[in-house]
Amino acid sequence: MTESAAAVALRVRDLRKNYGKVQAVDGVSFEVGPGEIVGLLGPNGAGKTTIINTILAVLTPSSGSIRIGNIDVSRQRSLALARTNFAAVYATLPGNLTVVQNLRFFGLIYRVRALSHRIEELLRQFTLDALRDTKCGVLSSGELTRVALAKALLNRPRLLLLDEPTASLDPAAARATRSAIRARARDTDCGVLWTSHNMYEVEEVCDRVLFLSHGRILLAGDPRALPGEHGARNLEELFIQLASEPLAHPSEQLT
């Protein structure tokens, strides 16, 4: 282990995933620093979720390496995931358990210390106290998102993966969530990998973005500076521009 390896929350090197002849992820490399929020952007099918699934070790990469902190995910999966957590719209918590039951269940799995105290903290933080004994199956999508975020912060992760975390939230709740995650990243040096189709949100939240298309990173940089550098009025226009372009040859990528 080198010092620089330990100084990043996440290091992905030359990641590839193919399904037969289909190359879902094609040689992706990037890092997320401690306290940094990195946006992973791209059109549907670009490979964002595949990358997140490989980081979470629910999908084996065809080649490449993933390190969470200084831990190799392929060699020490359980240890690496103990310092990671995630929330995704497609990974809802069991609907037949109440909010508190779900948090206690996952808290035990993540071996959270002083679990009851931690659960109370998160219930307050995400204004879930009134819903504590409500089964998750009857919650609104916004409430479910808040529970999923509470679960994602249970173990005070060093790396947080958020796949469209505010997709189901109203503007006020989405803003509160962004603030909470920014504060979490700033105060605890937690690295965050964030996917979203809301470019205004990405501009507000992310320190850096990676534009992904056809499994490759086409563009990387500051979301507030990139549009101007590439002749676009804003990030959304740049997104549409990149998404509609045929895949550039790797040597011609706009990095």
Add this chain to the structure above:
Amino acid sequence: MRVEPIAAILLRQWYLLRGSPVRALPMFAWVGIDIVLWGFISRFLNSVSAAGINFTAMFLGAVLLWDLCGRVMQGLTTAFLEDVWSRNFLNLFASPLRISEYVTGLVIASIATSMVGLAVMLALAVPVFGLSFLALGLHLLLFLLVLYGFGVALGILASAMVLRFGPASEWLVWPIPALLSPFCAVFYPLTVLPAWMRGVAYLLPPSYVFEGMRAVLQGRPFALLPALCALTLAALEIALAGYYFVRVYRRAVRTGLLARYSAETVS
């Protein structure tokens, strides 16, 4: 293996039972019906038979033990299916939870729930139909150990099948005990089976249990070697089922099945 993640799997089952008492019904309803049905059949056979055979011990005891084995398997499979039905795989397997901890949690949950079934069976069979397990003596402990072990092996195998072939394969899993019962010689001696069925029976630990049970009840000497053979087989089959589960899991991770496991059918 760590205690907390295993406790989490058990706690989840407890929450589910507490939250919906209907889930407790299968633990004892079907075994209760079986005991009543076979209890009366045994009573009738005792009344018309002059051969001095104790049908209550022979049939009712066999039903009780075989049901127990099936309960263990179904308890484990149902606990696993809870995660299928609630689409919880991604949350579970993207966590630090190890496969060994997950499976251990399922096994303990199934043993605990089948104990409830066993208690209900005994509560019905002993006072109502006069079944006496004391006749089996200490051999009963050995029989229970083998049947629990085989039930666990079947449960792990069934869960692996659901993971491999998708949620729709659930229907393949439930009839497994019924399919195996003719080979396990639950109600008749192995000698009545044709040679090929006997060959299969020798690979199934319960067949040794039921042969042993009949021997003890008929006052024949209890053979230790077959009993040890049954225990060894049960342990081996648990290990094989565990190995198969891990292989299926790794394949699911490699192919991406685990990440998108919710489709009705997968291939």
